[in-house]
Ligand SMILES: Nc1nc2c(ncn2[C@@H]2O[C@H](COP(=O)(O)OP(=O)(O)OP(=O)(O)O)[C@@H](O)[C@H]2O)c(=O)[nH]1
Ligand SMILES: Nc1nc2c(ncn2[C@@H]2O[C@H](COP(=O)(O)OP(=O)(O)OP(=O)(O)O)[C@@H](O)[C@H]2O)c(=O)[nH]1
Ligand SMILES: [Mg+2]
Ligand SMILES: [Mg+2]
């Protein structure tokens with residue numbers, strides 16, 4: 066489709082721009098409420114502690130809920146109201162990147178996180194120019210969620226299976242979810258985490274070394 | 275937009291067709307894994323027990339996961355592969371209804387459930403011809419989920435806040451979610467349920483009396 070072709074052209078431009086300034090970038094996708102913001106917040110804190118400069122583009126449907134959470138951290142926050150858009154696209158991102166470059170801010174960044182709209186369908190079609198694609202699901206969505214949405218897992222580099230502390234309470238098997246990820250995409254890296262109980266958060270952080 | 279105008283025209287035709295045969299219909303929307311299929315299954319069983327004829331249109335991204343769950347019940351199952359569609363639309367539904375009418379099956383139904391794609395953004399724009407719009411969210415999505423997606427709650431008749439049995443485990447307040455629904459839409463009917471612990475399932479079933 067023309068829209069997708071157009072998007073990949075702009076995504077390539079975004080990627081080149083980020084590479085020019087040696088910025089590591091992450092497209093963080095996932096189901097609604099799976100823990101995207103929580104995990105990004107944790108990554109930001111750890112990177113800032115190591116003296117890194119971090120930016121985050123926060124896709125909020127309305128208002129600035131996630132942007133406001135990111136603002137509590139020592140990072141650059143770029144709010145993006147997505148409204149009726151059910152996915153971020155390269156065009157939206159390119160505007161923000163060009164703005165930041167003009168203001169001389171982009172050049173300073175070491176890391177850029179982009180929190181996508183909560184959706185396991187559309188974001189797979191629209192790359193943004195990221196280095197790594199992360200998809201975050203949680204056990205509470207049901208452990209058939211991976212096989213129910215094969216495309217996004219096939220086209221992601223990393224899958225986080227979050228909220229494993231409540232796996233029993235929702236009758237879900239994180240191991241099944243992990244197996245399903247690998248069956249769809251043998252090259253995907255999986256981590257079973259709990260933000261609440263601090264399980265494998267160190268492995269999450271290792272992704273950004 | 276033309277697409278939306280076109281959709282409402284077809285939705286009206288669907289509505290008229292369902293009214294012609296006195297079929298009560300429900301557009302069941304909600305977040306991924308919030309409990310849509312589980313709650314519809316429970317409704318089907320109760321209605322079948324009362325001698326009603328029930329049909330369900332199951333929107334599955336791929337394969338027939340939800341359709342296969344519905345097949346275990348004594349109802350008519352219409353599988354619908356939505357693929358990259360992030361919402362059901364009136365056009366898809368009209369095809370199914372016309373098919374059923376031609377085969378003399380539609381006429382027999384008393385109830386029709388339509389399980390929409392897991393998505394809190396796009397389905398609000400696309401009515402299907404339903405009598406009632408139900409949106410199902412669960413506490414595990416975070417209790418800011420309602421205010422984060424105002425449109426779908428403004429345009430729904432009923433909101434189910436599910437999985438209240440794990441509210442504490444995910445630090446969410448079902449009461450806040452309920453208040454937020456009513457603040458956006460004073461006329462919305464809310465029920466705080468747990469499928470797992472059988473909380474207020476009787477109230478869920480009362481909706482279909
Ligand atoms: N029990 C438990 N709850 C968690 C965990 N991680 C996140 N949560 C809760 O899940 C809810 C959603 O977390 P967020 O970080 O806002 O998730 P999100 O994916 O950014 O949500 P959206 O941007 O709205 O799609 C919050 O109430 C968190 O407290 C976990 O590991 N265990
Ligand atoms: N703890 C708990 N788990 C629940 C409850 N209701 C549903 N679940 C679990 O939540 C998961 C998803 O339930 P489904 O009925 O498949 O949800 P859905 O909205 O149809 O999911 P999709 O169609 O994939 O978007 C399953 O693993 C259920 O066992 C509840 O009230 N409490
Ligand atoms: Mg978020
Ligand atoms: Mg379902």
Ligand SMILES: [Zn+2]
Pocket residue numbers: 151152186187360396
């Ligand atoms: Zn979409």
Ligand SMILES: [Zn+2]
Pocket residue numbers: 151187360361396
């Ligand atoms: Zn959409």
